[in-house]
Amino acid sequence: MEPDTSSDARGQVFRCWSAQGGSRPLTVAGAQGSWFWDHDGNRYLDLASQLVNVNLGHRHPRLLAAVTEQAASLCTVGPHFSNDTRDRLARLIAERAPGDLDRVFFTNGGTEANEHAVRMAKLSTGRSKVLTAYRSYHGATSGSITLTGDPRRWPNEPGLPGVVHFFGPYAYRTAFHARDEQQECERALGHLEEVFRMEGPHTVAAVLLETVVGTNGVLVPPDGYLQGVRDLCDRYGALLICDEVMVGFGRIGEWFAVDAWHVTPDLITFAKGVNSGYVPLGGVIVSERVAAAFEDRVYPGGLTYSGHPLACAPGIATIEVFEETGLLAHVRRLGREVMAPALEKMAARHPSVGEVRGRGLFWAIELVRDRETREPLVPFNAAGAEARPMAEVMDACVAGGVWPMCQMNRVHLAPPLVITEEELRRGLEAVDAALDTADAYATR
Structure with a gap:
């Protein structure tokens, strides 16, 4: 036809x-x-x-073969069961993640990953606020569109309470009247610290940022900025969440973009490149510090298709192709x-x-x-x-x-x-x- x-x-x-x-x-x-x-x-x-x-x-032939082979043995299984394909992909991701990020919570895409990362941060810290950049995009569900800073947020307001936006570094259009990248970095960090102080550091659960800002300009952070944000989070007891939905899995030539600046966040969100979108898949890589908060209490969140085998199989193949080639x-x-x-x-x-x-x-x-x-x-x-x-x-x-x-x-x-x-x-x-x-x- x-x-x-x-x-x-x-x-x-x-x-x-x-x-x-x-x-x-x-x-x-x-x-x-x-x-x-x-x-x-x-x-x-x-x-x-x-x-x-x-x-x-x-x-890609390897990804197509992985989906086909998985479908022949097991098309789907609920997240309350264990499954070899899901377990193997989680292990492969954890092995490549920095520091103690050793657990993987699977979602269906990036927007859900950001929703769950924020939920984990709030519950594990007992705090209510999240700081995110004005020049950012974190997804289109009710929570993640509030986390987003760009104009796509406007028609969806009012949104999730407790989200506070700040200016990140953008030397070409500096909000800080900086003369160069170094000064932009210093002043952007000073601004973020001031936001912490004005909001009450004890109320801030996390800073959520795109490691490299995506649709809002491909803004590569100046050297020292990510480490500076890490230091601020440690100083005030907040978590650092890095949104790597776009830049994870090789986009800038690293497994995770944070590796380029040798910074370890508490949570990394991913999707897209993990399996090239052949079947929808995303997730949150969780540090041992955050995971420990749910060792003896239930994490109140989940998805029917969390870690879907048909999505995880091309994820495994993706990592294999990366390494073999x-x-x-x-x-x-x-x-x-x-x-x-x-x-x-x-x-x-x-x-x-x-x-x-x-x-x-x-x-x-x-x-x-x-x-x-x-x-x-x-x-x-x-x-x-x-x-x-x-x-x-x-x-x-x-x-x-x-x-x-x-x-x-x-x-x-x-x-x-x-x-x-x-x-x-x-x-x-x-x-x-x-x-x-x-x-x-x-x-x-």
């Missing part, structure tokens, strides 16, 4: 983050490796890894030798590029109208006609056969970690050409 690609065939799906009347999504017919295509045969290099989750690319080193090399130099050249060539930043295979190109004033190409949280310049940049990318992620005034690049150097260079050339569209709005 020929697929029905008419708009009527798509009309029954109520779409996320969309005005339903104007939603006209591309119908994807298939995908392989770093590419996907539509029914007309148009191919696109997936420079966003869908939603920064298809780390091992589309239809030296994928972490591949990511670090491509980031250092291909991505960074190419983006620096783009910044020099295009007057619309204010800054490029990133690490491994996780980068952002920040677009501006004026390099001197740093006026963004489109206003903060722009929509409709105001957002048109960025829509034109995205259209130019798609016309060039690449599909990045556009967020506000930025182009984000997060290709599958298995992308070849040739594919990556080809994709970067297409993005380079598409930026000519942004240059038309920039002061030369």
